[in-house]
Amino acid sequence: MASALWRREDGVTYRDLNKNGKLDPYEDPRLPVEARIEDLLGRMTLEEKAGMLFHTGLGMNPDGTLQEGDGTFGRASTTELVTRKLLNHFNVWAVADPRPMAEWYNRLQALAEGTRLGIPITISSDPRHSYSNNPAASLFAGRFSKWPEPIGLAAIGDEELVRAFGDIARQEYLAVGIRVALHPMADLATEPRWARIAGTFGEDAHLAAHLVAAYIKGFQGENLGPHSVACMTKHFPGGGPQKDGEDPHFPYGREQVYPGNNFEYHLIPFEAAFEAGTAQIMPYYGMPVGLPFEEVGFGFNRDVIAGLLRQRYGFQGVVCTDWGLLTDHRMGDRVLSARAWGVEHLSLEDRVLKALDAGVDQFGGESCPEVVVQLVRSGRLPEERLDVSVRRLLRDKFRLGLFDNPFVDPEEAERVVGQEAFVRAGEAAQRRSIVLLVNGETSSGRTLPMREGIRLYVEGVDPQVASRYAQVVDTPEGADAAFIRLQAPYEHRDNLPLEAFFHAGNLSFPEPEQRRILDLLRRVPTVVQIYLDRPAVIPEIARESAALLADFGASDEAVLDVAFGRHKPGGRLPFEMPSSMDAVRKQLPDVPCDSEDPLFPIGHGLTL
Template sequence: MGTNGTVDTATFTANYTTSSLIGEKLMTHFNLQSSGKASDIAKWHNSIQELALQTRLGIPITLATDPRHSFAEVAGAAVGVGSFSQWPETLGLAALRSPDLVQRFGEIAREEYMAVGIRQALSPQIDLSTEPRWARTGQTYGEDANLTSALVVAYLKGFQGDKLGRHSVTTVTKHFPGGGPAKNGNDSHFETGKDNVFPGGYFDYHLEPFKAAIAAGARQMMPAYARPIGTKYEEVGMGFNRGIVTELLREELGFDGIVVSDWGLVTDFTALGEDMEAISWGVENLTELQKVEKILNAGVDQLGGEIRTELVIQLVNDGIVPESRLDESVRRLLKEKFELGLFDNPFVDPESADRVVGNDYFSRIGNETQRRAYTLLNNPDDLLPLPLNTETKFYADGFNASYLLARNLSVVDAPEDADFALLRLSTPYEARGGGFESHYHQGRLDFNETEVARHAAIMSAVPTIVDIYLDRPAVIPELAEGSAALLGNFGASPDAFLDVVFGTDGWKPEGKLPFDLPRSMEAVEAQLTDAPFDTANPVYRYGHGLSYAEKC
């Protein structure tokens, strides 16, 4: 997307522009990875629809997006919120245990997406986060299959409605058959994360949310990148895996919708300056043509993140893949475009987009949910909520003190001069790789010695209220012991944090942990990768979450 909603004329992939991908490659599905003003997105969407109408068949574009309503911004996984309403991560929705709220989120997100022309959500992500180190935990609903199953049903209804139609956004449920059992928690975009392992024999446990999604009318499925190790299935990436896609998903579970591969299975690419080989675990030695053949033979309908239409044409022309096989997938894809009403009218109103996206009501519900999802982990002597006293002196660390000053509160420069310290942290991770991999939070979950000492110095100088962003299960026994009160959030603004600390307007934490918080890295490494709730002696167990005491 260019400036002010124009179609960018720069070449961005293999020397193709957006216009040439539509006019020459005849592509009709795109993923929007940028954010901006709603009306600009809507104008751009209308422009590419105009280009599509000028092609021989005039097939309208289906525009997709990764999740874009939370605090995460991870290349290839989540888009910056831009002008959309801002909510906690899906972990925060899981912390509230409310299918009704998840459905309401889906309805609001659907209205915002449709206003700018987005008709395909590359979500929900219903992997079960049984490996605490896993880099994609933040976009899941935690490690409980039953809770995730209940919430995915509500999510699908919110986006799709009772029946897919012109007022729906179609969904892509991922990553089948569950990406959570990642060896050592490494992300499957990268070779270190290419294996899913099942030492506890919990393969079927990870299928449970997908069964619920299929029963609830899931329209599309995305197979995981990783390869299944030690199962009855071929040890190749799920998108290449006929046993996974056709035999398990389609034949055994009865899914008859669209299967779209995850991005970049065929062609090498560059992401954020980092050169990446095609993500083709187990079939790395195949040619590009052979990879496409294996993907199609697995039962996949659509190749995500690829523009290599010439390879599909060559497979047909060479008699390797029958045209009837392509017809199966084309029927599914065109049928959905018709059901969404794109052939009737693919255009949107840019002026309306600015009124709908991020409107006061949608933003208010998102902001309220940030506050409600807060999880009170420890509150000795019922310290919280603090009284709002202008004479109380605060030391702020991890957020801008201006948020306190805006409430007419006193701020000091050193913890020893304060009555209370407010310390905001994020779950630790190991920074790895270049531009692309550095966006993924992987590796250790505990703070290094320097940070532990820094936190300890603050906590020993003054009663300290600690707030930690839990995009993965942090190893924080020292914070549980040394803090005056401990809160966990799943994506929350500084104002949301302060409203909960002071109980402003009655706000209080309502969340319950969607996963265990381990006591040590040794415990993390000892637990079974695919097994839920098996952390030895965790600091806080799944479901933990305190409430504020009633104060007269």
């Protein structure tokens, strides 16, 4: 889509963003970025500056038209947000196919061109490339190439592969207009009950540091530029050591604890992210307990943002809060409370002031710029404080080339997203990430690889896929062997919005499910494949399995290829597998690899 604002003057082609018929400094691609920022900042009204400070969600229609909703959660009015509230940072959830998504993005940029200064839109996204069976992930999948979860990339442990993944994901994002990755997660999986382990690179801080750096380089390149996707590394200063493993999306999980005095260990991957040049940082929801910091959520925490992040590490990029710190959000007939941990008693205005005083530049998942405007007009907030953050936000827009040409080619989007080479690379990574935990003895040798053409009973596997490897039978009694896929156990919760998507709580299979699984394992030699979005306590299953494999996001074809010897397993566990829930409860949530007598140690993995 061509811009309606292209002009040519003094031998330079530019977009006349303020529609005044002349080349102004902020429109001039020849000038240094800092000069363009200062010119534009001097032209901005208070309302335009305030709009920059909010980064909320935005939907799209399947045909690529703009979504003009009724204002409820996930159904905001695009025109109102862009032209009245003057927001120009949005994250996308459910997406259309590549061509209509690219067309939607171009329509959105055309809408932004119509605003007074024509400031372009920045689109962000959570991860979209993981092969996952979590229903929440289906919102993000689309037609992008499918890879193992980041924890699966850690099981491979190959920096070059992670950088190659980042480069492929960058190309697919870029094709449809996504310019900020709300990832990677530099958190550490030191608390095995935590629900977000799948998004981490495991519990070894040094391995995670190498992979986080490679990931950022893949998305951003050596320097942020027009062909980059900026990374918003999260969740500073590390969201892993949760009390009882609960997540601070919810009130009962708001506390982060460090009984092992191991706070510094969790900073190691973030130090690698700074060295790699991460453009942006997201603090987590949690509030630190037992540290020399104020006991308020990290997004409100001056000790952490202004002190640790800005002063100690000298980070001068954008700091954006995690989503929903300021206001409650309605989801259908239910309300998701603001995650204002430690400052629940503060008014909306005072929460905004406290976060800005802490050093935050932008509020994720919020769209109330009128509050900022009122704070400035009342004299409670200096406009100069807004200028500090707006400069940072504009700097990334300029460095990403959005002011010069934000539009994408829908035909290129159709060609790039999910192209065959990218799909093959993701599928190969799925296979490489699979870990062989147990390979039992049989009368003729080891259980794996299985012999093709045998009579096979399957559960959790598409029988049509399995039939390419074996003769699928309906009952265990008629089988030579069985192959079953399991999901790591978790407690089913859905009392609060989003809660069902967080696999938390007990790591053991409950009865009667465990009894049912063990009964099958004792009736027929069974290969068990378990999806580990976090560790599992499965000593009985490991003992009774003919063979035990772990995956971190892989298709049926990928796991059966490994089971039948078409691909050799090579992954290594990126975390410990505890031997009991008593051992889990005795662990220190901030300390890695401290499980008593683990079932499988970190790094375990057999070969064929």
